[in-house]
Amino acid sequence: MIYLHVPFCKSRCVYCDFFSTTNGPAWHERYMEAVLREAEQRRDELGRARADTIYIGGGTPSQLPPALLQCFFERLDAQCSLSALQECTVEANPDDVTPEWVSALKDTPVNRVSMGVQSLNDGVLGFLGRRHTAKQALEALDLLRGAGYENISLDLMFGLPGQNISQWEENVKAMLEVSAPHLSAYALQLEEGTLLAKRLAQDKTLRLPSDDEVAEMYDFLVRAARDAGMEHYEISNFAKPGYRAQHNSGYWKGLPYVGLGPGAHSYDGAFCRRWNLGSLEDYCNAPSAPFEEEVLTEEERYNETVMTRLRTSDGLNLAELDEKRRNDTLKTAKPHLKRGMMMLEEGVLRFSEQGFFVSNDIISDFML
Ligand code: SF4
Structure with a gap:
């Protein structure tokens, strides 16, 4: 990509x-x-x-x-x-x-x-x-x-x-x-x-x-x-x-991508995000594009996985998570499942149609 x-x-x-x-x-x-x-x-x-x-x-x-x-x-x-x-x-x-x-x-x-x-x-x-x-x-x-x-x-x-x-x-x-x-x-x-x-x-x-x-x-x-x-x-x-x-x-599936151009973001699909700095002048004049990068912690990777997967109707396949994270995720999801905002089917957690609109608030409950 x-x-x-x-x-x-x-x-x-x-x-x-x-x-x-x-x-x-x-x-x-x-x-x-x-x-x-x-x-x-x-x-x-x-x-x-x-x-x-x-x-x-x-x-x-x-x-x-x-x-x-x-x-x-x-x-x-x-x-x-x-x-x-x-x-x-x-x-x-x-x-x-x-x-x-x-x-x-x-x-x-x-x-x-x-x-x-x-x-x-x-x-x-x-x-x-x-x-x-x-x-x-x-x-x-x-x-x-x-x-x-x-x-x-x-x-x-x-x-x-x-x-x-x-x-x-x-x-x-x-x-x-x-x-x-x-x-x-x-x-x-x-x-x-x-x-x-x-x-x-x-x-x-x-x-x-x-x-x-x-x-x-x-x-x-x-x-x-x-x-x-x-x-x-x-x-x-x-x-x-x-x-x-x-x-x-x-x-949303967390695949790797390379972003070219000033301000563009890239992701290696696992641990590392980088972003070119936004100045057009620096981008054009520097011998190589100035950028910054960060190595994601395990918590940040979990947050990203939950945030991106739950945005979609395909939802979050809990098999993607280790046992501890899976149990914690299910615990957080419980009240939302009870209110009908989320659904759990065959190990996949997703929003109901009703839950989609308030998904930002609900997703914040999962963040570490
Ligand atoms: S200013 Fe440019 S980038 Fe922003 S919404 Fe308008 S057309 Fe799009």
């Missing part, structure tokens, strides 16, 4: 605190040179991590000139063969999805596109500072489908200021109507220092939906997606049969 972080955005959305710069064109070439240098220096790790899935995320990867994307794949193929590649995803903003961009994408191994649609309501999109309209999102979807891309994921957000249940229901219905095979839906997390946090502090007429309203929105989404034939396979993810995100599923 390989991840590439593309830290460029054309403009900043009001809620976002991800690392990215809006001064991309000045950096594109130097950035790609640095990525290719990093790939060469980490050739052994790339070989060990297997290139069966590649995920190009950001930032806004669709802001990167397609020729540089093509160059990335060609050079990566020389470091670690891409012959076993099954899923190759690129994130895109709908307004970047032009006929030229889609046609250039066809010359890469990309076979899955994840589009940051977020909403099909123009008022909401404008408020969030997104650059596209609902019409552009639908046109982008048509363009991709016309070019043969069927494996498309759409992102959507809920729990937004001023959003009410009926608006959300309309939005979900419109999203499901376009019948993309994969949806990722995230409740807004208000991050300190973002433009949105400042606006909410200044404008007392702006109100975030209550926890109960957010729970109702989530509940509606879960039921509507299920009625549309989608499997709710992870807290925030829904897929039609055969369209689960393989790359992200790998994260």
Whole structure:
């Protein structure tokens, strides 16, 4: 599994605190040179991590000139063969999805596109500072489908200021109507220092939906997606049969991955996590990408295993744990099993549909 972080955005959305710069064109070439240098220096790790899935995320990867994307794949193929590649995803903003961009994408191994649609309501999109309209999102979807891309994921957000249940229901219905095979839906997390946090502090007429309203929105989404034939396979993810995100599923199974690019994280699948530091300037100028790493303790590994496995409908197979941890885990799970928030079947612990929404609170009970 390989991840590439593309830290460029054309403009900043009001809620976002991800690392990215809006001064991309000045950096594109130097950035790609640095990525290719990093790939060469980490050739052994790339070989060990297997290139069966590649995920190009950001930032806004669709802001990167397609020729540089093509160059990335060609050079990566020389470091670690891409012959076993099954899923190759690129994130895109709908307004970047032009006929030229889609046609250039066809010359890469990309076979899955994840589009940051977020909403099909123009008022909401404008408020969030997104650059596209609902019409552009639908046109982008048509363009991709016309070019043969069927494996498309759409992102959507809920729990937004001023959003009410009926608006959300309309939005979900419109999203499901376009019948993309994969949806990722995230409740807004208000991050300190973002433009949105400042606006909410200044404008007392702006109100975030209550926890109960957010729970109702989530509940509606879960039921509507299920009625549309989608499997709710992870807290925030829904897929039609055969369209689960393989790359992200790998994260949740604890598989090793190599992250390239500034701020990208890597994991050896056992003990060690590393992350490149976030400065684009340092990343491009240093002879090798500056990074930090940590060796996970046994407790941290347990926490990660529980946290990632329980996020999914596949759940946590207790056979993964040694006897002591297994017994402790069962003890912690007991009250949640009793309340119907969790289920235990054939040695696998998982959330019930009802438990999924409060899973963060419940998972914290298991943490050491
Ligand atoms: S496009 Fe994505 S990464 Fe860029 S500012 Fe908006 S939400 Fe953040």
